[in-house]
Amino acid sequence: MGKLSGALDMHIHGAPDIVKRKLSDIEIVRDAITHGMYGVVLKTHLGSTAERAALMQELFGAKLRVFGGITLNNFIGGFNPLALQVALMMGAKIVWMPTFTAKTHLIYERKIGKAVNALSNVCANIEGLSILDDNGKILDSVVKILNLVAKHNAVLGCGHIGMEEVKALIPVAKACGVKKIVYNHPNNPINAASLEEQQWLVSQGVLLERCVVDLVQGLADWKIILKEIRETGVENNIFSTDLGQFTNIAPTKGLELAHDILLENHFNTQEISKLICENPRELLLT
Template identity: 35%
Template sequence: MQDGKQEQTEKGANRPRRDDVEKLLVGAIDLHCHSGPAAMPRILDHHEAMRDCAEAGFRALVYKDHFYLGTPHAIMLEKLVPNTGVRLFSGIALNNAVGGINPHAVNHATMIGAKIVWMPTLSAENHIAQTSGQAKTFPKTTQKMLEPIPLSALDASGKLSDDTRKVLDLIAEADIILAGGHLPAFELHLVFDEAKKRGVKKMMVNHPTYVVGCTDEDIRQMVSNGVFMEHSICMFVEGRSKKYGPDKLKHLIDIAGVDRTVLCSDLGLVGSPRPVDGYREIVATLLDLQVPEADIRKLIGGNAASLLNLDA
């Protein structure tokens, strides 16, 4: 009987924290959800991801796939399942499957409503070079695919390629997000410098401490150039992709500042939580770190809303 009373007391003590977490999730935005269908195994599909977000009161969800433009999926799913309160978006990752850093693919994507262009990820020369290092644990496709052709934003002379410049112009014209993908930090400095000159207003580094190789000083320099730092929740919550503890998360937020930091799930991976559950865990962590609620709302929703022009 005593054990039962203790269990009830513990549950009662945890309830306020659970309520605080659920309250903060209302209005959240995930800019980096890896739901399926996909060539890589996923634990949920686009519809399930949308339903999870709707139940938690999320404002928007961005589907990301390394091989295809997900914008048509987002448009049709939002139409077929109306009144969820969740806006659905996607974009294009410039890997081999879409012709690499391909202005024609980006032009088409922007014409049908893509909200983000990711520079090469798993086809990036930098990613391929690290397949025995940091990228060793990167998810594999269900079936073996053609060997990737290494991609870089630079030409043979070490300058930004003509196609990269054309892609930047298209992103600027559409006023959408330029994400760094898995390009190395030294390339990203060049890409973002040129992007800013060409009128790109929304720039973001994906998981700067994983594969990309950003130092604290890289982060400071890019933030001073107007770039957002996107940190993947999957690397800070329980599961096979966990790499860092709470102190590392707090450090990274402090380096870039709350106003230039975005927390996105990067979830959908086998062996890790569902995206919304990842958000629940990271919000609890932020509360444990005594991050103010107003800052938490910016980190998991407010900054992403501005990148998606939702408040325009």
């Protein structure tokens, strides 16, 4: 059995896209099958991958589970309940809060004075989305979004809205009946969450998604991430890749890298399986 036997990568970016990608959806799925993986989640910042995932599932049948989701960026109208409802009806399993058009993301990019990728230029002149109104209250449209996520038992991904907004989001999400919440890449400067904040998140039942892309691009440190996984509990973490960038390694290579480094740093095979197989599968299948 290979290193990735039974693994599920919950965060892969493929082509088609307006950003140059390393692999197409078809190539991503074929590569995952070759490595004996259980499944992959296709993600785009542009909207929904539910349709693309359905096509990949039809093409490759029982060889791999292919999941899609929807990202609530301006490209589909932001917090658009109708767009979300259609995506969920099409089979979307994950609903991500805004990423590249999140206000927090845009503030970060403007602060560092550097575009993350080609999408940054498209978003250069927009204000950005916040889940909060001017009085700090959750928008009615966001509450409608959360009710739809709960109704369809989908996974809520926090996207790039950052800790300040997430602290307001989680209690409302739980009150709406949302059962599965993931805080995406807490070690990325855009979404940085301190260890104390991560511990609060897991106390609220939130899973922490560690992403290989943050490590291969030098945005995070392996030692810190491994320590934080220990501090917050293997059962409360998942390892995804967030790969697909043209200049980076392939997603399967990234997940193998995570496997090897975890093993080298005294995580046993059962713990590694929790991080890359069991925890993501439980999120998507229960």
